[in-house]
Amino acid sequence: MSSHPIQLEGDNQAGDLSPKVARFGLGLAVVGLGLGAALGFMSNDHDAYSHFWFAYLVAFCFVFTIVLGATFFTIVQHLVNAHWSVSVRRLSELTMANIPLFAIFALPLLVPAFSDDVEVWKWASMGHGHEAAADHGATDAAGDQAHAGPAEAHDLATQLEHEEHEHFVAAKEPYLNRTFFIIRLIAYFLLWMWMARFFFKKSVDQDTAEGIAPTLGAKKVSAVSVILFAFALSFFSFDVLMSLDETWFSTIFGVYIFAGAFLSCVCWMVLMSKFLQAKGKMTKVINDEHYHDLGKWMFAFTFFWGYIAFSQFMLIWYANIPEETHFYAARLTDAWTGWTWCLLIFHFIIPFAGLLSRHVKRNTNVLKYWAIYMLVLHWVDIYWIAMPNYKRGEAGAGNPFGLMEIALAVGMIGVLIYGIGKKSAKQALLPVRDPLLGKCLGFKNI
Amino acid sequence: MTNDNNFYGLLAEFEDPTALCKGAERVRDAGYKHWDCHSPFPVHGLDDCMGVKFTRLPWIVLTMGLIGLFSGIALQWWTNAVDYPYDISGKPVWSLPANIPVIFEVTVLFSAFTAFFAMWGINGLPRWYHPLLRKKSFAKATDDGFFISIEAKDPSFALERTGDFLNTIGAKRVEEVREADEPTNLPGNIKAKLWITAGVMLIPVGMVYQTWDSTTTEPRVHLVKDMDKQDRFRSQGETSMFADGRMSRPQIEGTVAEGQFFEDMSFVTGKDGGNYVTAMPASITVDEKFLAEGKKNFDIFCGLCHGANGAGNSKIHERAMMLAAQGEAIWVQPTDLTGVRIMDMADGQIFETISNGLNTMPAYAAQISTEERWAIIAYMRALQEEYGDAGPSADELAKMTPVERGDLVFNQQGCMACHTTNGTPLVGPTFKGYVGSDIKLTTGETVKGDLAYLTESLRDPLAKTREGSIPGAMVAYPNITDEQISDLFEYLSTLK
Numbered sequence: 001m002s003s004h005p006i007q008l009e010g011d012n013q014a015g016d017l018s019p020k021v022a023r024f025g026l027g028l029a030v031v032g033l034g035l036g037a038a039l040g041f042m043s044n045d046h047d048a049y050s051h052f053w054f055a056y057l058v059a060f061c062f063v064f065t066i067v068l069g070a071t072f073f074t075i076v077q078h079l080v081n082a083h084w085s086v087s088v089r090r091l092s093e094l095t096m097a098n099i100p101l102f103a104i105f106a107l108p109l110l111v112p113a114f115s116d117d118v119e120v121w122k123w124a125s126m127g128h129g130h131e132a133a134a135d136h137g138a139t140d141a142a143g144d145q146a147h148a149g150p151a152e153a154h155d156l157a158t159q160l161e162h163e164e165h166e167h168f169v170a171a172k173e174p175y176l177n178r179t180f181f182i183i184r185l186i187a188y189f190l191l192w193m194w195m196a197r198f199f200f201k202k203s204v205d206q207d208t209a210e211g212i213a214p215t216l217g218a219k220k221v222s223a224v225s226v227i228l229f230a231f232a233l234s235f236f237s238f239d240v241l242m243s244l245d246e247t248w249f250s251t252i253f254g255v256y257i258f259a260g261a262f263l264s265c266v267c268w269m270v271l272m273s274k275f276l277q278a279k280g281k282m283t284k285v286i287n288d289e290h291y292h293d294l295g296k297w298m299f300a301f302t303f304f305w306g307y308i309a310f311s312q313f314m315l316i317w318y319a320n321i322p323e324e325t326h327f328y329a330a331r332l333t334d335a336w337t338g339w340t341w342c343l344l345i346f347h348f349i350i351p352f353a354g355l356l357s358r359h360v361k362r363n364t365n366v367l368k369y370w371a372i373y374m375l376v377l378h379w380v381d382i383y384w385i386a387m388p389n390y391k392r393g394e395a396g397a398g399n400p401f402g403l404m405e406i407a408l409a410v411g412m413i414g415v416l417i418y419g420i421g422k423k424s425a426k427q428a429l430l431p432v433r434d435p436l437l438g439k440c441l442g443f444k445n446i
Numbered sequence: 447m448t449n450d451n452n453f454y455g456l457l458a459e460f461e462d463p464t465a466l467c468k469g470a471e472r473v474r475d476a477g478y479k480h481w482d483c484h485s486p487f488p489v490h491g492l493d494d495c496m497g498v499k500f501t502r503l504p505w506i507v508l509t510m511g512l513i514g515l516f517s518g519i520a521l522q523w524w525t526n527a528v529d530y531p532y533d534i535s536g537k538p539v540w541s542l543p544a545n546i547p548v549i550f551e552v553t554v555l556f557s558a559f560t561a562f563f564a565m566w567g568i569n570g571l572p573r574w575y576h577p578l579l580r581k582k583s584f585a586k587a588t589d590d591g592f593f594i595s596i597e598a599k600d601p602s603f604a605l606e607r608t609g610d611f612l613n614t615i616g617a618k619r620v621e622e623v624r625e626a627d628e629p630t631n632l633p634g635n636i637k638a639k640l641w642i643t644a645g646v647m648l649i650p651v652g653m654v655y656q657t658w659d660s661t662t663t664e665p666r667v668h669l670v671k672d673m674d675k676q677d678r679f680r681s682q683g684e685t686s687m688f689a690d691g692r693m694s695r696p697q698i699e700g701t702v703a704e705g706q707f708f709e710d711m712s713f714v715t716g717k718d719g720g721n722y723v724t725a726m727p728a729s730i731t732v733d734e735k736f737l738a739e740g741k742k743n744f745d746i747f748c749g750l751c752h753g754a755n756g757a758g759n760s761k762i763h764e765r766a767m768m769l770a771a772q773g774e775a776i777w778v779q780p781t782d783l784t785g786v787r788i789m790d791m792a793d794g795q796i797f798e799t800i801s802n803g804l805n806t807m808p809a810y811a812a813q814i815s816t817e818e819r820w821a822i823i824a825y826m827r828a829l830q831e832e833y834g835d836a837g838p839s840a841d842e843l844a845k846m847t848p849v850e851r852g853d854l855v856f857n858q859q860g861c862m863a864c865h866t867t868n869g870t871p872l873v874g875p876t877f878k879g880y881v882g883s884d885i886k887l888t889t890g891e892t893v894k895g896d897l898a899y900l901t902e903s904l905r906d907p908l909a910k911t912r913e914g915s916i917p918g919a920m921v922a923y924p925n926i927t928d929e930q931i932s933d934l935f936e937y938l939s940t941l942k
Contacts, residue, residue, distance in 0.1 A: 160704060160705070310546060313543065314543050314544070314546065314547070317543050318535070318537075318543070318544065320535075356508075357504075358504070442490075444490045444491075446488065
């Protein structure tokens, strides 16, 4: 059954669509990122730089999680020998193939990581000036003890709190320090770049191969890749997003990010597929059955996201330990309360009800809007994780949201579109000789 | 139609799935209602060929899922917040985050059971027997046979016409199917076996029933013991590690524990220079928000015993009294916080009581923050405003007889929680005939129930304890005046 000829109708080559898409993406990236950077750096306000780097981090993680979701999607299809997804798998592969491009766009994040002036990862600068701070603290404490009167008691309390916080950071210093941070990031990106390259190459090799050796090769590596991917994504989430709050920890955090990543990747694939079909590509090979399955993933991972988000919340809420609760305390006070409720209602309850029906999943025009909707909410999710750490604990920090956030997110989407446009030129949009393609095209949901 | 009652219908075999689908389309178009297709595997598109309407199962599942959702909410709301409000980990009795896991499980349970059993029901399952199974040739339906059956009860059915019709739409072979002529009883001794099985299944139910309402002195069976038997230091425990043999270590002389240094010591001790403070510490502003905070914690920590309005009536009290009436518990009614004794008590003393506990009341300093304890006191004062009865004024008291005043003291100080006036023993001895009686002490001596002993019992209850009394059950009443004791004695003297 390996290479029986399949009559493929429709246009499965991107052809002259590729450069157009790439040009559009490039334009979007230049305008979006340019506008964002201009808004961030034009201001003479020192805090604005930190604000810009937070917004850049949100935009980067927002789009990069889509790419990571696509990587996982591709690998897991090989792992479980899935046939339904063969006709849409190249779409996830094209998304996945942009990991090297996003490695380049991760480089600017070294600025906040290594600059003492920009406060994004506070542990970075704290760890750096640690000895000086400790000396200072010791002197102060000694001074206070010498003439400890009631008037100084308040200062002493603040001082103790400060020292407790420093103790946390010092205890994590062997892990959370600049050198190890950059080593880990390099390791993650090397691993992911290798994965993207390997699975993309195997899939493309299969397009021209006589036997099914490339597909078997991909399958062989898929199991270990999934395990490595899970660890890398978890620790990437810990390092880049969770450590924004250097004292907070939650072991489920990596799973939480994964849920959002996979969800947004499936949404992105629906949009890619709808776009290609609107341009007259892939019209016969992707049908309602495939959209239905993509829709099922959207529904399932909407719920999975809610399940994990609640699991994280409930354990912390119930145990009520101050080291953990401050994450939610910050997000359930003042300006952030609305965003938290927004996530619960718009990222979970409404799409859960909306995507429940089979008819919604099979109505591709409706599904398309749900995909856009969920991607917007995915941005809100990442924003909600990262941004409350900007000016954390300072009065009147509020929740900065404006043109800069939007411009950077749109620009980063533009980067992804550009990358996909470039990548799509060289091979078909469909794994034309995949051994399971026949089953895929004849696939029907019960 | 045929008059033959045993006649079921016609069974037609088709060559392959394609022929089956084509045949099914023709049967559908011919307007038959009571007919079905049979194939060894699911044939895609057969539903459309047969004109089967989309299943209504999802709607049933959705409805039952929603019912499950609301059942889960109602179950927990009723049991936790209404019927038996009980403190668990200091959480509010009705708090959604804690309830969501159960709500989720009940929703899934209802949905899954509904999906499973409603699917059976819609398909007419379970059934033991189907007439088609009598046909030898029908066994091919589990292997390589594709069949259409049309039932005789269909209004369009006519034996010959329908038979010809099936032949014209591509059937390989058409057979007549009849119901069985023999009796339809269960074969062999299946019935007896079912009865025996049912009987055996009742054994565990019987065992549960037997132990349902019984008591045992045996400890529970614990498979994993490490939660019960841990090596650890217990407060008040003994150890050979330290010279004084105590596990709890006293604070080192001249040190202040982290976070325990305060400008205003009365804020954390309730005392100012050894005396209880009579007002809230200066750093506290009593406003609506503060009172709301107090109410929240009062309901969580205090209300469970002292009652939501502080009157000392609560579920725990009701149940304890029930058990006490059966002789299964010894119980002292929780103090009426809206009574005169607590109304007259200094804020600082109440604060100390909440912090360190008193008698059977445990210490709450570890669970309730300092500020929250003051908030509870503020809320208690509000409850007293609302429900409290300050009693007669000084002028009115002066006009009363000593016995009347003594009766008042007896009630206001809550003596009746432990002592009756009618001869029934409670936690403490009855006061009927108390005055002038001989009271045997734990030391073996005997004292008279006179004013001196009453005074001593109120001031320092541990000095001379009655034989058979529960050590520490009687608490000191430092706020009671000598005049009040004298009045109380006069009143007790009347109880003969």
